[in-house]
Amino acid sequence: MSxxxxxxxxxxxxxxxxxxxxxxxxxxxEVFSIIGPNGAGKTTIFNLISRIYNSTxxxxxxxxxxxxxxxxxxxxxxxxxxxxQNIELFANASLLQNLLIGRHCHAATGxxxxxxxxxxxxxxxxxxxxxxxxxxxxxxxxxxxxxLIANLPYGVRKxxxxxxxxxxxxxxxxxxxxxxxxxxxxTEGMGFWIEDIKKDLGITVIMVEHDMSLVNQVxxxxxxxxxxKVLSMGSPRDVQSDPEVxxxxxxxxxxx
Amino acid sequence: MRYVFRTNYRQDLAVWxxxxxxxxxxxxxxxTLAIPMLMGEFYVGELGGVFIFAIAGVGLMLLVxxxxxxxxxxxxxxxxxxxxxxxxxxxxxPFLITLPIxxxxxxxxxxxxxxxxxxxxxxxxxxxxLAFGSIVxxxxxxxxxxxxxxxxxxxxxxxxxxxxxxxxxxxxYTSLVVLIFVVWLSANMxxxxxxxxxxxxxxxxxxxxxMGIHLARYKTLAFAISAGMTGLAGALFAHYVRYLAPDxxxxxxxxxxxxxxxxxxxxSIRGAILGALFVxxxxxxxxxxxxxxxxxxxxxxxxxxxxxxxxxxxxxxFQPGGIDxxxxxxxxxFQAYPLKRASGGRRQKSYARSERLR
Numbered sequence: 001m002s003x004x005x006x007x008x009x010x011x012x013x014x015x016x017x018x019x020x021x022x023x024x025x026x027x028x029x030e031v032f033s034i035i036g037p038n039g040a041g042k043t044t045i046f047n048l049i050s051r052i053y054n055s056t057x058x059x060x061x062x063x064x065x066x067x068x069x070x071x072x073x074x075x076x077x078x079x080x081x082x083x084x085q086n087i088e089l090f091a092n093a094s095l096l097q098n099l100l101i102g103r104h105c106h107a108a109t110g111x112x113x114x115x116x117x118x119x120x121x122x123x124x125x126x127x128x129x130x131x132x133x134x135x136x137x138x139x140x141x142x143x144x145x146x147x148l149i150a151n152l153p154y155g156v157r158k159x160x161x162x163x164x165x166x167x168x169x170x171x172x173x174x175x176x177x178x179x180x181x182x183x184x185x186x187t188e189g190m191g192f193w194i195e196d197i198k199k200d201l202g203i204t205v206i207m208v209e210h211d212m213s214l215v216n217q218v219x220x221x222x223x224x225x226x227x228x229k230v231l232s233m234g235s236p237r238d239v240q241s242d243p244e245v246x247x248x249x250x251x252x253x254x255x256x
Numbered sequence: 257m258r259y260v261f262r263t264n265y266r267q268d269l270a271v272w273x274x275x276x277x278x279x280x281x282x283x284x285x286x287x288t289l290a291i292p293m294l295m296g297e298f299y300v301g302e303l304g305g306v307f308i309f310a311i312a313g314v315g316l317m318l319l320v321x322x323x324x325x326x327x328x329x330x331x332x333x334x335x336x337x338x339x340x341x342x343x344x345x346x347x348x349x350p351f352l353i354t355l356p357i358x359x360x361x362x363x364x365x366x367x368x369x370x371x372x373x374x375x376x377x378x379x380x381x382x383x384x385x386l387a388f389g390s391i392v393x394x395x396x397x398x399x400x401x402x403x404x405x406x407x408x409x410x411x412x413x414x415x416x417x418x419x420x421x422x423x424x425x426x427x428x429y430t431s432l433v434v435l436i437f438v439v440w441l442s443a444n445m446x447x448x449x450x451x452x453x454x455x456x457x458x459x460x461x462x463x464x465x466x467m468g469i470h471l472a473r474y475k476t477l478a479f480a481i482s483a484g485m486t487g488l489a490g491a492l493f494a495h496y497v498r499y500l501a502p503d504x505x506x507x508x509x510x511x512x513x514x515x516x517x518x519x520x521x522x523x524s525i526r527g528a529i530l531g532a533l534f535v536x537x538x539x540x541x542x543x544x545x546x547x548x549x550x551x552x553x554x555x556x557x558x559x560x561x562x563x564x565x566x567x568x569x570x571x572x573x574f575q576p577g578g579i580d581x582x583x584x585x586x587x588x589x590f591q592a593y594p595l596k597r598a599s600g601g602r603r604q605k606s607y608a609r610s611e612r613l614r
Contacts, residue, residue, distance in 0.1 A: 071470075089460070090460060090464075096268075100452055101453070105468030115444050117444040
C-alpha cells in the first residue's frame with residue numbers, strides 16, 4: 001500500500017492553474033523527487049500537502065487517511081514534516097530551541113501543567129530534550145547546540161531545518177529544494193543525509209529539487225512537472241531522457 | 257566567559273544556569289525584601305509602583321516580545337483588573353479572592369479581544385487594540401452604577417490574613433510577591449512548549465503551523481495570559497492610587513507600557529522589569545532636575561510625554577536590544593576583556609526569508 005497518494009489534485013489562483021490534476025503515489029521507504037522548471041508548481045504541491053493551500057479539486061491520502069481537508073496544524077501530528085525552500089527557522093532562538101519546537105506535536109501536557117512546571121511537564125520536557133539530542137547527534141550538530149540561528153552560516157541552517165523536521169518523528173518528509181543556496185560539497189553532504197534518513201530512519205521522502213546530480217544520487221523515482229501538469233514519471237534516468245522533459249527545460253518547437 | 261559543563265538534561269531546564277545566578281538573584285531578593293526597612297515611605301511607594309508596572313510589563317512582554325503581537329490597549333486591561341478588584345472588594349469579597357478573580361476575568365477579556373484580531377498584525381493590530389482601549393475607557397466613564405463614572409470611587413483597604421494593606425510597605429510586599437509569581441509563570445512558559453510555540457509564531461507563522469502549532473489557539477492564549485497578568489497589576493494598581501477614576505487608564509498609559517517593553521528590551525523578561533524601573537523613575541528624575549534645567553525647559557508643558565516619545569524613538573533606532581541589550585553587551589565586554597571585538601554585539605541578518613506565502 002502506498003504511504004501517500006494524490007488523486008487528481010488541482011489548485012487555481014484566479015485564472016492560473018498552478019497545479020492541474022496531478023496524481024501520484026509514494027511507496028513507503030522511497031525517495032520521490034519532483035523536478036520541473038521554475039513556476040511548474042512543485043512548491044505549490046508541497047503547500048497543498050502541508051495544507052497551507054486548499055486544493056480546488058482532487059483528494060490527498062496519507063497512510064490510508066483522507067487529509068484533503070485536515071487543518072494545517074494537524075499535519076505534523078499525523079507524521080508529515082517539511083522544510084522550506086528559503087529556510088523558515090525561528091531566527092531568534094537557539095538551535096536546540098528550534099529542534100524542541102519540532103517536538104511540539106508530541107507535547108503530552110496541558111498549558112496549565114506547563115505554566116506551573118508540574119512534574120508531568122518536567123518529564124515531558126526531558127523526553128523531548130532526549131529526542132532533540134538524538135537528532136543533534138544524528139546530524140552532527142553538537143557544536144552549534146546553543147548558537148542562535150541568526151548567527152549560523154546558511155549551510156548549517158539548512159541542516160538545522162532538516163533536523164527540526166526530523167524532531168517531529170515523521171513518516172513522510174517533504175524537502176523543498178534541500179540544496180538551494182548550498183555549494184557543491186554541502187550539496188553532496190545533504191545527499192548523504194537524505195540517504196541516511198531513508199536507510200537508517202526508514203523515513204519516506206518527497207523532495208523538490210533542481211540539482212540533477214542530487215536527484216540522481218538519492219531518488220528512487222522522479223516526477224517531472226511543467227505548468228502544473230505531470231510530464232513524466234519513472235526512474236531518474238527515464239525521466240531525464242524523456243523528450244517532453246528535455247523540451248520543457250531547454251525549450252524548442254513542438255515537433256511532430 | 258563562563259562555560260557551563262552540563263552532565264544532565266535537567267540542567268538545561270533549570271531556571272538558574274549556574275551558582276552565580278542563584279547567588280546574585282538571591283542577593284537581589286534579600287535587598288528588595290530589606291528595602292522598606294532601609295528607605296523612606298516615599299521611595300518604598302515608588303518602588304511598589306515600579307513592581308506593579310513590571311507585572312504589567314512582563315505580561316505585555318509575553319505578547320509583544322515573545323509572540324510578536326503588538327497591543328496599544330493594555331491600559332484597558334489594567335483598568336478592567338483594577339475595577340473588577342475594587343468593585344468586588346467594596347461588595348465585601350476578601351482581597352485574596354478578588355485579586356485572582358481580577359486576573360482571570362481580565363484574561364477572559366484578553367481572549368475576547370485576541371480572538372477577533374487573529375488575522376491582524378503590526379499596525380492593524382495596534383489600531384484595533386487602540387480602539388478596544390478607548391471603548392473600555394468609555395465604558396468606565398458611562399457605566400456609572402458600577403464604576404462611579406467620572407467621579408470614581410475610593411478603593412476599600414484590602415486585608416491579607418487580617419493585616420490591612422493601607423500603607424506603602426504593604427503594597428510593596430504584595431506587589432513583589434505577585435511580580436515573582438508572574439515571572440515564575442513566564443519562566444515556566446518559556447521552558448515548555450507554550451513559550452516555544454509563542455516564539456515560533458513570532459519568528460515564522462508558516463513554519464510554526466507546519467510544526468503542528470495551532471496559530472489561533474496560541475495567539476488567543478498569548479493575549480489571555482498577557483491580559484491576565486496586566487489584570488493582576490491593575491488590581492494592585494487600584495490600591496496603589498487608592499482612588500479609581502476612568503482618566504487614569506488612557507492611551508498615554510498604554511504607550512507607557514509599550515515603552516517599558518521596547519526600552520527594557522524585546523524578548524527578555526528581565527528587560528520588562530528594567531523597563532518598568534526606567535519608565536517609573538524617569539518622571540521622578542525629571543521632577544528632581546526640573547528646576548535646574550536651562551531656558552525654562554523644565555517648566556514647559558508636555559515635557560514628560562515628549563521625552564518618553566524621544567527616548568522610545570532613540571532606543572528603537574540605536575539600541576534595539578533595549579536596556580537588557582546594553583546590559584548583555586556590557587557583561588560580554590567585561591567577560592571577554594581585553595579581547596572584545598568591534599562586531600561582538602552585532603548579529604548578522606543576511607539571510608533571505610520566504611515572502612511567497614505572505
